[in-house]
Amino acid sequence: MARVYWPWLLASGFLGIAVGIGAFFILGRTSPQFTSTAFVEVLPVLGEGTAVTTATGIGGTQELGIAMETRARGAVSDPLLLRVSDQPEVRQTRWAQQFVVDGIYSPQAAMQDLRNRVRARTISDTSYIQFTARASTRDDAQVINKAFTDVFLLTQNTDSRAFVSNEIQRSERDLRRLRTDIDALNTRINNLIDQSQVTSANEQTSIFAKEIAVLQPLVAEARQQIAASEERLENFEQMMQAPGGVVYPEFVREEAERANIAQQLQLQIENSEAALRSYEAQYGPNHTELRRRRIMLQALRDQREQMIQKKMAESFSALVDSTRRNISTLRAAEAEHLGKIAIAERRLNELVRTLAERENLQLERARLLERMQMLETKLSSLTLERERGARVRIAQEATRPDMRSFPRLIPTVAVSVFLIGGAVSGLIFLREVTEQRIRTPLDVSLGARARVLGFIPDISMDPSAPKRIELACEEAPRGATAEAIRQIRSTLLKSARDNGQKAILFVSGLPGSGTTSIVSNLGINIANIDLKVLLIDANLRRPSLHKVFGTGDKPGLAEILRETATLDESIIQTRIPNLSVLPAGSDGEGTYERFNTPAMSELISQAREKYDFIFIDVAPSVVAGDALALSHRVDAVALVVRAYSEKRGLLNRMKSQMEDARASVLGVIVNAIRPNAGGYFKKNFQATIAYQNGSASPATKDAKPVKAKSADTDDNNTNA
Structure with a gap:
């Protein structure tokens, strides 16, 4: 597209340059503008990034930037601009004459126009504010800018003195309140030490911790014994409730058999068995005496078994009762140990809370002491600031401009070239968009499908x-x-x-x-x-x-x-x-x-x-x-x-x-x-x-095409 329309674009560039130069000379005669520049320095004060405030944590670079930007905005506020427009030297300028109607000057109307003629902007990372004023003559620009900076200085220094006095009063009031709060904290800390004997807190904490450490294993041991006893008691109860009768443990039967009466009966049974064998050898197995002796031997055996059963029942009953008493004793011991642990933990928690409360009070006291120190430093700085006087001063007086700020040749020509070139580019684009003729194969594929x-x-x-x-x-x-x-x-x-x-x-x-x-x-x-x-x-x-x-x-x-x-x-x-x-x-x-x-x-x-x-x-x-x-x-x-x-x-x-x-x-x-x-x-x-x-020769590239000569004048044959 550039190959096709480059003459248009080139012509638009030349036209833009010509129009820009013409506009430069015309505007220079009809609407010239001169800009005066001045610089004001704002001396740092508490809260605006001074060395003192930075050290105390109140000021800083960010705070300084915010304060400077606030002052720059205030410089172009309507009340300040109204005062500028009403200054006697401003009234005498050529610019002010346009606001005189029937011999009466209108500061309000002049203030409305000043909004577009004066500027105040901060210089980054510095304490300087740049003031500019624009007018149609060099002298008017200088006079307006000087009045602008003078009114700003007067306003700022007046506000600064009031600000410093108010800050001193507020700082003294805050300092008195802080001292009262610190005294109250000291009283609370001393009372806490006296009431809770916190001075021996570390030793008491160790005693409670040791007591808890000793009691906890005892509780665990008691619980293990209770569990074992309950398991044994459950086994005993199952033996007592067996379907075929009570089933006694083997050690109970062995204990019953070791009783004296059981031993005596066992000895009698053994003697009877020996006599029975002797008689049987002497008289044979069917002798009447043998039958009698067998009956007597069986009676001894039954007597011994009854005696053992009775002994086992007594022993087993005593064993069950003993197990139950043991469980009760162990539970009582467990409850006693747990009670002691609860008491120790409660006293330990109370002690920990007391220690935490003391630590919090001490931290609060330290914070208040630090703040009191900061306020004392701030108060000292404010006192010095009050003694020093004005904080805003002129760093550079309003200059008398040497050359026009508008129009400028290069920007005017650039804008003209841009506007005319943009208009021509828009026409080219519109022409391309509205073009309905077939120019390339792509138009066939997309347009006619x-x-x-x-x-x-x-x-x-x-x-x-x-x-x-x-x-x-x-x-x-x-x-x-x-x-x-x-x-x-x-x-x-x-x-x-x-x-x-x-x-x-x-x-x-x-x-x-x-x-x-x-x-x-x-x-x-x-x-x-x-x-x-x-x-x-x-x-x-x-x-x-x-x-x-x-x-x-x-x-x-x-x-x-x-x-x-x-x-x-x-x-x-x-x-x-x-x-x-x-x-x-x-x-x-x-x-x-x-x-x-x-x-x-x-x-x-x-x-x-x-x-x-x-x-x-x-x-x-x-x-x-x-x-x-x-x-x-x-x-x-x-x-x-x-x-x-x-x-x-x-x-x-x-x-x-x-x-x-x-x-x-x-x-x-x-x-x-x-x-x-x-x-x-x-x-x-x-x-x-x-x-x-055979080669891409320059002759081929530079060859001048010759228009084909058609065999006749028929338009249907044309390709040129």
Whole structure:
């Protein structure tokens, strides 16, 4: 885009410079402005970043910046500006005369204008404020700025003295209150020490902690013994409740058997058993005495077992009671230990709270002491400040300007160039947005949503400079135009072969689109790859194919349609092998209407049998309806548009008409592409020529293109 509109942008730049210079001189005579500058220093004070306040933690750089900014804003407040506008020296300026009405000066009106003429701004990281005043004369600017700074100094110093006095009174009041609070804290700390004997707190804490440490293992041991005893008692109760009777532990039976009476009975049983064996050996097993002695032995055994059962019941009952008493004793011991632990913990917590309270009181006292020290330091600083006097002074008096502050040459010219350049850029953008003509293949893809079969460069972009654009493939086979035709041929042949299409109609929208040159060059190119091609000139209004190839113009298509000649009689073989031409013939009455007759369909059918491809050149669709009449009799249609000629709407209408006629639209060929967008197409075509010639020679780059000479004046052949 810059390549296309650079003259516009360059002209806008020169115009902007000229207008800017003119505006500079005009404004310098009609509306000059002079600016006076003065500097005021604000001496630091407590709370505004002095060394004293920074050390005490009250002031700092941030506080200084905030205070300075506050003063700068106050300098341009309405009350202060009203006082400035009412100063006697300001009343005498030329600027003030515009506010005199009927001999009466209006300070209020002057104050409104001063808002836009005076400025006060802080100098970063310093204690200086810059004051500026703007007026139409040098003297007025100086007088106004001097009055501005004088009123500011008077106001600030008056306010500062009142501020320091108030701060001293407030600091003394705060200091008295702090001393009272510190005395109260000392009393509380002393009372706490006396009441709680906090001085021996560390020793008492250790005693309580040790007591808790001793009691906790005892509680754990008691709980373990209680658990073991409860488990033993539960086992005993299960033995007592056994379905077959009480089941005593083995150690209970052993203890019962060791009793004296059990031992005596056992001895008697053993003696009886010995006597029984002796009698049995002496008298035999069936003696009456033996039976008696056996009865006596069994009686002894039963007696012993009864005695053991009784002894076991007594022992087991005593064991259960003992276990229950032991559990009760252990629980009492556990409760006692827990009570002692609770008492020790409560006393320990009370002691810890007392210690924490003492520590908090001591911290509060330290904080108050620190604050008291800060207030004492602040009070000393304020006293010194009161003795020192004024805190705001003039660092630089209001200057008398040496040169104008407005207008300035460079800014005025820059603004003028920017505005005019912006306006021209806006016009360029608007022109690009509203442009409806087809300029690049992208316009076809996006605007018409059609397939692009290829594009052909404008003849001025072809460094090979063919003499006749219609015969570019013959005269300059290595040129950019011929190469573009080859690319279109490849796309066209692939699509046609995939769909079995031979007869293709080439249709343009407007005269001069270059349909004839595209048809003739495609015919030459395809004939060179040993395919038989027939070119039919169906543009009966302005026939030109016979002129391109230097053949006769009749008999031709018109005679065939009127049935006064045959196809074989009318076809002419050109000088190029495999390429034949069917000229338009002589126009006669009713010839155009015969495109809709069976004779036209028969002609195309006969041509299909003899040729590999039939290309038909027809009149533009805008000037005639021949293309629409032929569209449904051919196999496919290729649309041709010329860059910067046809509009997108025309292409859309052509495409819609062909589709409505049930024609197969192969795509669009864009003719006469011109260099734009940085010369992308031009550089590519030049590179193509250089590559085919063996080197990118400067001669190729510097070659001056020659405009092609068309074979006739037919607009349909134009590509320049």
